[in-house]
Amino acid sequence: MSLIESTAAQLHRQLTSGNVTSVEVTQSFLDHIQQHDEHYSAFISLNVEAALAQAEDIDRRRASGKPVGALGGLPVAVKDVICTKGQTTTCGSKMLRDFVPPYDATVVCKLKQADGVLLGKTNMDEFAMGSSTENSAFGVTHNPWDRTCVPGGSSGGAAACVAARMAPLSVGTDTGGSIRQPAAFCGVTGMKPTYGRVSRFGLVAFASSLDQIGPIAQTAEDAALLLQALAGHDPNDSTSSSKPVPDFLRAINQPLVGLKIGVIREHFGEGLDDEVAAAVREAVHTYQALGATVSDISLPHNQYAIATYYVIAPSEASSNLARYDGVHYGFRANEAEILETLKQERDTATATNQEATGKELDSELIRMYQRTRSEGFGSEVQRRIMLGVYALSEGYASKYYLKALKVRRLIRQDFDKAFEKVDLIVGPTSPTPAYPIGDKIADPLSMYLGDLYTVSANLAGIAGISIPCGFSKTGLPIGLQLQAPAFEEERLLQAAHMFQQQTDWHTKRPSLKN
Amino acid sequence: MSLSRKEIEKVSHLARLQLSDPELDAMTAQLANVVEYMETLSGLNTDDVEPLAHASDISNVLADDILKPSLSREEALANAPKRDAECYRVPAVLGD
Amino acid sequence: MTHDAFQTIIGLEVHVQLQTQTKLFCRCSTAFGAPPNTQTCPVCIGMPGALPVMNGKAYQLALRTAVALHCEIPRFTKWDRKQYYYPDLPKGYQISQFDLPMSQNGHLAISDPSGVFEPKKVGIIRAHLEDDAGKSMHDEAASKADSRIDLNRTGTPLLEIVSEPDMRSAAEARAYLSELKLLLMYLDVSDCNMQEGSLRVDANINLHLETSHGKVATPIVEVKNMNSFRAVERALSYEAGRQFELWEERHIQLGGPGGHKTTRGWDDEVQVTRPQREKEESSDYRYFPDPDLVPVITETDHVEEVRRNLDELPAAIRKRLESKYKITSYDTDVIVNQGRDFVDFYVTVAESCGDGKRASNWLQQDVLRTLKEAELSIEEFPVSADSLGDLLNRVSAGDLDNSRAKDVFSRMFNEQESVEEAMSALGIVKVDTSALESLCRELVTANPKVVADVQEGKSQAIGALIGQARKQNSNANPAEVKRICLKIIASL
Numbered sequence A: 001m002s003l004i005e006s007t008a009a010q011l012h013r014q015l016t017s018g019n020v021t022s023v024e025v026t027q028s029f030l031d032h033i034q035q036h037d038e039h040y041s042a043f044i045s046l047n048v049e050a051a052l053a054q055a056e057d058i059d060r061r062r063a064s065g066k067p068v069g070a071l072g073g074l075p076v077a078v079k080d081v082i083c084t085k086g087q088t089t090t091c092g093s094k095m096l097r098d099f100v101p102p103y104d105a106t107v108v109c110k111l112k113q114a115d116g117v118l119l120g121k122t123n124m125d126e127f128a129m130g131s132s133t134e135n136s137a138f139g140v141t142h143n144p145w146d147r148t149c150v151p152g153g154s155s156g157g158a159a160a161c162v163a164a165r166m167a168p169l170s171v172g173t174d175t176g177g178s179i180r181q182p183a184a185f186c187g188v189t190g191m192k193p194t195y196g197r198v199s200r201f202g203l204v205a206f207a208s209s210l211d212q213i214g215p216i217a218q219t220a221e222d223a224a225l226l227l228q229a230l231a232g233h234d235p236n237d238s239t240s241s242s243k244p245v246p247d248f249l250r251a252i253n254q255p256l257v258g259l260k261i262g263v264i265r266e267h268f269g270e271g272l273d274d275e276v277a278a279a280v281r282e283a284v285h286t287y288q289a290l291g292a293t294v295s296d297i298s299l300p301h302n303q304y305a306i307a308t309y310y311v312i313a314p315s316e317a318s319s320n321l322a323r324y325d326g327v328h329y330g331f332r333a334n335e336a337e338i339l340e341t342l343k344q345e346r347d348t349a350t351a352t353n354q355e356a357t358g359k360e361l362d363s364e365l366i367r368m369y370q371r372t373r374s375e376g377f378g379s380e381v382q383r384r385i386m387l388g389v390y391a392l393s394e395g396y397a398s399k400y401y402l403k404a405l406k407v408r409r410l411i412r413q414d415f416d417k418a419f420e421k422v423d424l425i426v427g428p429t430s431p432t433p434a435y436p437i438g439d440k441i442a443d444p445l446s447m448y449l450g451d452l453y454t455v456s457a458n459l460a461g462i463a464g465i466s467i468p469c470g471f472s473k474t475g476l477p478i479g480l481q482l483q484a485p486a487f488e489e490e491r492l493l494q495a496a497h498m499f500q501q502q503t504d505w506h507t508k509r510p511s512l513k514n
Numbered sequence B: 001m002s003l004s005r006k007e008i009e010k011v012s013h014l015a016r017l018q019l020s021d022p023e024l025d026a027m028t029a030q031l032a033n034v035v036e037y038m039e040t041l042s043g044l045n046t047d048d049v050e051p052l053a054h055a056s057d058i059s060n061v062l063a064d065d066i067l068k069p070s071l072s073r074e075e076a077l078a079n080a081p082k083r084d085a086e087c088y089r090v091p092a093v094l095g096d
Numbered sequence C: 001m002t003h004d005a006f007q008t009i010i011g012l013e014v015h016v017q018l019q020t021q022t023k024l025f026c027r028c029s030t031a032f033g034a035p036p037n038t039q040t041c042p043v044c045i046g047m048p049g050a051l052p053v054m055n056g057k058a059y060q061l062a063l064r065t066a067v068a069l070h071c072e073i074p075r076f077t078k079w080d081r082k083q084y085y086y087p088d089l090p091k092g093y094q095i096s097q098f099d100l101p102m103s104q105n106g107h108l109a110i111s112d113p114s115g116v117f118e119p120k121k122v123g124i125i126r127a128h129l130e131d132d133a134g135k136s137m138h139d140e141a142a143s144k145a146d147s148r149i150d151l152n153r154t155g156t157p158l159l160e161i162v163s164e165p166d167m168r169s170a171a172e173a174r175a176y177l178s179e180l181k182l183l184l185m186y187l188d189v190s191d192c193n194m195q196e197g198s199l200r201v202d203a204n205i206n207l208h209l210e211t212s213h214g215k216v217a218t219p220i221v222e223v224k225n226m227n228s229f230r231a232v233e234r235a236l237s238y239e240a241g242r243q244f245e246l247w248e249e250r251h252i253q254l255g256g257p258g259g260h261k262t263t264r265g266w267d268d269e270v271q272v273t274r275p276q277r278e279k280e281e282s283s284d285y286r287y288f289p290d291p292d293l294v295p296v297i298t299e300t301d302h303v304e305e306v307r308r309n310l311d312e313l314p315a316a317i318r319k320r321l322e323s324k325y326k327i328t329s330y331d332t333d334v335i336v337n338q339g340r341d342f343v344d345f346y347v348t349v350a351e352s353c354g355d356g357k358r359a360s361n362w363l364q365q366d367v368l369r370t371l372k373e374a375e376l377s378i379e380e381f382p383v384s385a386d387s388l389g390d391l392l393n394r395v396s397a398g399d400l401d402n403s404r405a406k407d408v409f410s411r412m413f414n415e416q417e418s419v420e421e422a423m424s425a426l427g428i429v430k431v432d433t434s435a436l437e438s439l440c441r442e443l444v445t446a447n448p449k450v451v452a453d454v455q456e457g458k459s460q461a462i463g464a465l466i467g468q469a470r471k472q473n474s475n476a477n478p479a480e481v482k483r484i485c486l487k488i489i490a491s492l
């Protein structure tokens, strides 16, 4: 098997045994990217030289018997919303087109310490806002299974690059399904860990109380390998958990005995694609065949999850994105033009004596803010900022924002209750497989409704994983979502691994167009 | 209750976004649609429910008051769209 | 209507910089005066991805202050984002506290030793912990009128202390600020340096008037830009007068047409307040809990521990000094205002000389003057409290008089000598009573004119004898010489 076709675990064994060098592995992925990515736009930027230098250093250390980190020289792609020191971190936005962070995110430090080779930064919906990776200032990412379809989002580049074998491992972020849904659309394994399991320090915030970094890989085993490197307490993130991190790789090979899985009644309602429903039912049967008991469970407040999510996430986003104002970093609109426009308006106002009627024009500073933000942000980001400002504004905060926080508790309580009965909750990751590029872009609400099965895990702070469980007739992957209580990533990985021992959906690879 | 164009204008000012007239119209229509969907929350009785702002129950994360190195001025100002040798520069804050 | 017919209503909002090494949410230095933009990091300049972590020391200092202000400390507190756009606010929001502040419902007792107002308790609505903004500097020299932004101060921990509108005069407002500052200094939570911005005051002021139509209130004015306590007092006096005149002229009422709250700035040069440009939509800060921070839970036990560990505070010290050393409230005030070290110095001197009044006089006059002239603090003062006590003890015992004692004190300070060394260097020895009596007899005999004058009732003529006695023996105690001479003359 060629290097790029191998799983991360296989490559890791080859690297450790000295059969192959990190430089060879890194170079083959870089070659593959350079050969194919112009058709997919999975990456925003590549670190060719830095990656090879890092790989060389790892090889040198291994050759001289010095210690090598747990990733052993495996290449890793990083979503471009995670800060990398000295390397642009754009968040898929014109606003941060030239932003070069002076610091590494905690997960980037951890990847470097574990000797993961940083290949490059992957494409995404601008500021992680979107479910299709169509909202990027750097072009739309294409689904490797069908170039005319979206890869899902917002970690579309991160999922597509694993599916297209441009990287064995990839780091994504998930605020309302942004790892799991693109993993489902691209036929790979993607996990949103428990809120607090992985440090958010250096992750450019979309919605701080929901954002979580997680692994995207070909298999559950590979995801375990990457999660091990990412997870752990970080004193720089107040919301980071100090719970000890289990040994995921060891856990994964211990089969779950007496597994109780719950199927959410509400997830099989209106809007669910028949093929997706059939594939998920088949997956449930596979678990039954493996000895799991299956029961029906209900999450009665799930129907409010989208509304709750699309109040809370934009509210936090509107605040998190206030800092992009053209003063301290990032894009600033052309000041001379602003000044000129303002001068003309003032002249007109004076001529018509509008000032006397009390109409005052904004200052140049306010104009600078407004033009910078209107030119720097794409339309979906602007929409969500508007939504968030509205939900937090005087007179509406208790009706929308505060109300959503209360419903959030009810959603959380539904999960608590369900997990008294079952170990895992199983269902579809997304109501449909990947859809054609452009299909939903003009109708934000229809796009939002696609997050129906994923947002509640973020609201409740629990862990979830998406694994491939079939294909549509048109050859698009279908994802199965498993959800576990907070800090039970082990259980998710074990269950996913069990499934992947029995099925081969995760081994299917798209053939790339040249 | 649906969103008015006037409200959208006010919100765009609070958000420091400058939207053209057609943009304001489109935004009003799209957000009205979304806000109407949010209204489903109003149907739910949450009188005795405590808001949940954080999914985790962590509290009292307090750091020691011990200096760590700051960025150099060059690092701090490197990304500034407009600066001089010492400071960020912006159009006059005093306004008109 | 006369000026007597209105009552001034004042509430104060004080921002105090807490004395930490590092900022509230990052570990950059809070030191004043560094070159621009040299004390910043991704966290305090709000760089994408950076996250805040609360400074534990800042929280403890805030808690100590709140307890000393007799505030209730709720078990649960959280931090909220207060959102507005300003170039010196790099995150686009200030991290502050909105609906659940860390402390509330306290008070601070104020009084005036000279009796300008009656002692009273000023209510504290709340005290909460928040971060500071940076500094904008308007650059007039630039070809285009740019502002320059320095973010060194951004993120410095502030305690915002909001009083009830309980003060009724500019003098009360000033007393409140002085007492608050003193408390903060005694608590060791802030250096309260107004010049460096460690203590900032905003005042809300309006008038309540009795009119033929009943009670009315004038619109509330928030006064800013007051850079000293004296400025606060003057600004508030001016503002009360201005509001009264405006009332007479236009009769605008609080809440009525044109009666909304406005902001004015104090112009210290011209001694007037002027209207300030109001921040747009200032009322819509869109507060919500900061999702990057976690709540702080403070158990009652901890609050009690903080309370137990508070050192004795100014109000209690004043009481103790007054009752134990029998000095006036004016005197205790002067001593307590000098700070805890000065109080300790005073107590040692008073205990050692056994005369609280004498100790108080000496400290207020000689010691304070010397400290001021030499620009020293009491900790740096070379004369120890024990040796000053020793000196005063000798004055009480009549070993030397007050003016000789001042010479001794001077030497003790200038030459860093002990009391004994200074006295012997000055040749001061106690003259024994029989020697003094024979000297007095000689003088009486030698000065019949003086004797005659005294006998005629001009007792001040005795001064000439005292002068001659001191010329012959500089250690002669003038009071003693006077007493003995008068006795001799009387027996003639």
Ligand SMILES: [Mg+2]
Binding pocket: C015, C096, C130, C160
């Ligand atoms: Mg404040």
Ligand SMILES: [Zn+2]
Binding pocket: C023, C026, C027, C028, C039, C040, C041, C042, C043, C044, C045, C155
């Ligand atoms: Zn800092």
